[in-house]
Amino acid sequence: METKITHIAVVTIPAFSHQASIVEFCKRLVHFHHNFHVTCIFTTIDSPPQATITFLQSLPPNIDYIFLPPINKQDLPKDVPLAVQIQHAVSKSLLSFHHALKSLCSSNNPLVALISDPFANETLEIAKEFNLLPYIYFPPSAMTLSLFLHLPTLHEEVSCEYKDHKGAIHIPGCLPIHGNDLPEHLDDRSSLSYELFLERSKRFSLAYGFLVNSFSAIEGERVSTLVEIGNKPVYLVGPVIQTGAIIEPKESDCMMWLENQTPKSVLYVSFGSGGTLSEEQVNELAFGLESSGQKFLWVFRAPNVSANALYLGASNDDPLQFLPDGFLERTKGQGLVVANWAPQTQILSHKSIGGFLTHCGWNSTLESIVLGVPMITWPLFAEQKMNAVLLTKGLKVALRPKFNDNGTAERKEIAEVIKELMLGEEGNEISQRIEELKYAAVAALKEDGSSTRALSQFISDIENFLRQQV
Template structure:
């Protein structure tokens, strides 16, 4: 950081003003931070066509009734944890759209090569049949931005990667945090303790989130008063995110940066 006079960061002041100030203080005021976000990728129409099934399924669900479950492009769970998550979703009685990847050998595994096997074969016996009226499981990938922006989606069980975090905030969808590695744990703390727009389930002594805990947290987010409060806070944050790009803090920051560069060329 000491070799530069400025850093562009994909966030916005209304979401992370404290973090921005702390980083500037770390640089003793010599380094300027430029929050220019939230910047997210909308995805191509061809990708959406490939996942037409899940979007059509969402079209048939009531407003704000579906929990979207995804651990990103590299997040995997152990077979034991997949079993507990499946049982917890079933026990909750809530509608869900689950993007499932084949299991890894350990709960804390990071990015792994995609398995050639069908992820659906790792679900508990009879799960798909028992939950077919309320749930949909898709292998490996879904058009996340389109899913989160759908009016039937009312919650997001997420690994808390930064892109997923920004996308959820932009769409006003409250989160159940399930960080797996790297900065995801810090993002989860910010969402739960800082912004108070997320719930975090508890692990047992073996590092597993059990089905009863999953069902409890899912029902709390989708039906409980705590979930309602999070939606209200997220509505305000969603508006702030839109304003930051339209005519607010991020637009002003970009304008200041452009003026700074213009002045440098005059020297």
């Protein structure tokens, strides 16, 4: 008897970190459940990034993909945050998304469910039109999902700006958090960013359930609270991280450099797939790395006044020209600076790496946990400050430097935090704790692990729903 194939679609946004996470989730889904076929639908701005095209070349045969007609970046609002531009791009893509969904639903193997990125959850309204079971795949933490689900209530409970709220803000199931550590979209309640964030949060009620890129050892206690807030099933299916190398590690200069370093001696410094620092902060970080005396591998981009300026397009500038005069010569035996990009998972898994100075993007955070690398948190935007709170106050696997009133971490502070992580007693305790989480992450992904069971429960819930419809 021929096995019936269950066809689902996923839709994501024009941001590589979100695309990589949801595609890796799909790969894991079809690996454990061979009767599922997935079609990934990508909204795009200008054209698909080369990183995405390369990443998609290694898909298994039961995953297809569609690029919707690109939205011209010139047609998006100017001088607004990146998240607002992405939201407008998704809105402008809804008509072509509708056509794509209609085509897939009328195929020989019609769709039964749609899984949406949280920043594309307008598509869930279209899913209802085609009687598709609607889900949200949530790439960040369960703590951040708590914020999304609770925000409509928080909006009513707190009348002032969150950063001006006296004391900590309490979000159900979360660590107490100060308003300054909420996503920057919430900084100004009169802004378009806030309005869109609030609207998006209210649309979470359209979802039948939530698939979250986290695992029980770090956030399992939040699930029951999340279910109570949203009155929907929550599946912790992570850690979902990028596993495929875009280039062969042996071809990378930085991997060859790491081969010549002693175990756990190198601090890896990277701000994700597009994060940038101001020119002043670049100088302070450079001098802090140098004066720490510790080995470092720094993935360096040209400075920019906007922390996420490069997520929708690369700079043509040679970044190394923006380093302080003489820095490369003075640190030649101490560190290596790599322009723009490096194979992160291969670097973090190398025996020479002893620490990770990170922007706290959730993909990078999970990679560091899975590979057992202690962290220095340097959040830039989005929910990254919340992640920093979770890592430092909750899980206690990271240190966080202090920033002055101008929002700059000074060189002396940077050097001291680096030395504490790499050489200090607190750094040693952090190393022990993150080693325990590393093994917990591996256990969660085993065939009988908590995340694999959660994925199976998600599949069972879909199949039970379909049986009830017959």
